[in-house]
Amino acid sequence: MAALLVSAALVLADAPQRVVSINLCTDQLALLLAAPGQLVSVTRLSHEDTDSVMGDQARALPANGSGAEEVYLLKPxxxxxGTFTSMATISMLRNLGIEVVQFAPARALSDVPDRLAQMGEALGREAEATAMIDSFNADLAALSAAPAQRPRAALTYVNNYSSGRHSLAGDVLFAAGFDNVAEEAGLGSVGVLPLEQLVLLAPDVIIQGRNYPGAARAEDNLDHPALSSLKGTYLAGELTDRDWVCGTPTVLNAVRTMVDLRRDVEARQ
Amino acid sequence: MKLTAFLICLCLVLFVISLVTGTTPVSVWHSFASLFATDGSPMSVVMQQIRLPRALLAVMIGASLGVSGAAMQGYLRNPLAEPGLIGVSAAAGLGAVLALQTGLAAAFALALPLSALLAALIAVAMILTLAGPRGAALTLILAGIAISALASAFTSLVLNLSPNPFAAAEIVFWMLGSLADRSFAHVWLALPFMAVGWLLLGSLGRGLDALTLGEDAAAAMGVRLSGLRLALVIGTAACVGAGTAVAGSIGFVGLVVPHVLRPFVGGQPSRLLWASALGGAAMVLAADIAVRVALPDRDLKLGVLMALVGAPLFLHLIYKTRGTLQ
Structure with a gap:
């Protein structure tokens, strides 16, 4: 017993004591798994409810702007x-002797357990990570029962961007029982699906993503009258939002919304 | 007359090519059948709601820019005067951006072209005041550079301050112009203002012809210079403002087209006005076809092509007129 306690204390002493996150998605993974007091700062984006699913927890911690200088002064x-965080920032921090762990963005739902495990290991919270992975897998299995019929759907974002099968959003759509028309257009991951092509594909449902204040011409494609002129196409409005961005267990909310949408579309047909 | 017939035919041919050009290759016959179909099929939606307004806007904006360039050059008797170069387009872009970012355009659709028109009006008035009635080339170009730089800087500032993360990226659109994914809403928004502009600038023919003999001679012939100036200012602002509000600033059309057509009309400003309107329409149609053929799914900006054609000509004109630039 005593030996066990000693080894547990050793593990704890081994775990990092002051952790700073400089990426929106690592913020959320760390907030889910970190021990009380272990995480000392998150990014400014995490404080915004438009971008972050964990605004309340994040606002309890001071925000950083992801710059090397301010991160270093936090003495982490x-x-x-993230793997797409500015290389200059990361090499600067490493040169200053700080350990940096990089997390790749999730490109599929199956990446979520991997990221949870990686975060558990980085924070010395393997047991918590394993428990979370088990409940994620169980919830996902319950949600993604195979439907009788798969409606054809398209995801469209600003500037005519769309997500194909090999992206987190595309995988959410697939798990919820939709076929993705971007695949018919030859779009594998994320890319441009021109408005003309989208109209000609005439999907059963168009799911649009937009949740930013202020005007941008980039969003004009979402309001184009050609989309509402399509007979037999249901415009599902602004459904993609912060739940879709990061590979964390909250992405299941997106799957749940899409399953509801599929039932709704089936009821209309 | 022969020139007019040729330009009309050119516009018609380019209009048809524009309608059958798109990201998805479809036969010409099927395209046209869909243009008049009322079955609501996906192809008919593409033809009627995406390609038709795009081709119409190319004609309207091209004609507006062509006639504005010809009118300004006629009035200032200076081949370098052009709405894009002298900052009118940049100012109109700033007006449009302000209307969009303050939410005015969302509350009241006409606020977009009106605000662009107002900003263009201020820019034209400033240019004409600075350059004076004879339009000294050096003053004109320098004043244009200053107004252009100022308006572009404010446009960038406003877009960078926007809470929308995509707003800053559209600086490129306002500076280079594009007709991608425009709809009939934009056609109806711009058309009334442009029509007023065309009528005003089209009515300047006689005055501009008289002005080629000098101001005194024109005045002796009964041309009221103050009236002519006012019609020019409002007409140019209406044309350029409405076009820029819906498609960004498309440069060099008003420079290249009158320059190419001037020898064919015997240097007569009244004939050049209408020829430049047709020529401008043909040029923007051709450029809009070219951007779609070159990079079908990238939304290459029209201004890129225009500058590739227009900037060398601009350099050539500066070289030719350098003796008078002192």
Whole structure:
């Protein structure tokens, strides 16, 4: 017993004590898994409810702007970053002797358990990560029962961007029982699906993503009258939002919304 | 007369090519059948709601820019005067951006072209005041550069301050112009203002012809210079403002087209006005076809092509007129 306690204390002593996260998605993974007091700062984006699913928890911690200078002054012993975080920032921090762990963005639902495990290991919270992975897998299995019929759907974002099968959003759509028309257009991951092509594909449902204040011409494609002129196409409005961005267990909310939408579309047909 | 017939035919041919050009290759016959179909099929939606307004806007904006360039050059008797170069387009872009970012355009659709028109009006008035009635080339170009730089800087500032993360990226659109994914809403928004502009600028023919003999001679012939100036200012602002509000600033059309057509009309400003309107329409149609053929799914900006054609000509004109630039 005593030996066990000693080894547990050793593990704890081994775990990082001051962790700073400089990426929106590592913020959320760390907020889910970190021990109380272990995480000392998250990014400014995490404080915004438009971008972050965990605004309340995030606002309890001070925000950082992801710059090397301010992160260094927080005296972290571990920095959590994305693989697309500025290389200059990461190499600067490493040169200053700080350990940086980088997390790749999730491109599929199956990446979520991997990221949870990686975060559990980085924070020395393997047991919590394993429990979370088990409940994620169980919830996902319950949600993604195979439907009798798969409606054809398209995801469209600003500037005519769309997500194909090999992206997190595309995988959410697939798991919820939709076929993705972007695949018919030859779009594998994320890319441009021109408005003309989208109209000619005439999907059963168009799911649009937009949740930013202020005007941008980039969003004009979402309001184009050609979309509402399509007979037999249901415009599902603004459904993609912060739940879709990061590979964390909250992405299941997106799957749940899409399953509801599929039932809705089936009822209309 | 022969020139007019040729330009009309050119516009018609380019209009048809524009209608059958798109990201998805479809036969010409099927395209046209869909243009008049009322079955609501996907192809008919593409033809009627995406390609038709795009081709119409190319004609309207091209004609507006062509006639504005010809009118300004006629009035200032200076081949370098052009709405894009002298900052009118940049100012109109700033007006449009302000209307969009303050939410005015969302509350009241006409606020977009009106605000662009107002900003263009201020820019034209400033240019004409600075350059004076004879339009000294050096003053004109320098004043244009200053107004252009100022308006572009404010446009960038406003878009960078926007809470929308995509707003800053559209600086490119306002500076280079594009007709991608425009709809009939934009056609109806711009058309009334452009029509007023065309009528005003089209009515300047006699005055501009008289002006080629000098101001005194024109005055002796009964041309009221103050009236002519007012019609020019409002007409140019209406044309350029409405076009820029819906498609961004498309440069060099008003420079290239009158320059190419001037020898064919014997240097007569009244004939050049209408020829430039047709020529401008043909040029923007051709450029809009070219951007779609070159990079079908990238939304290459029209201004890129225009500058590739227009900037060398601009350099050539500066070289030719350098003796008078002192």
């Amino acid at each position: 012993d571990l920095v959590l970053a």
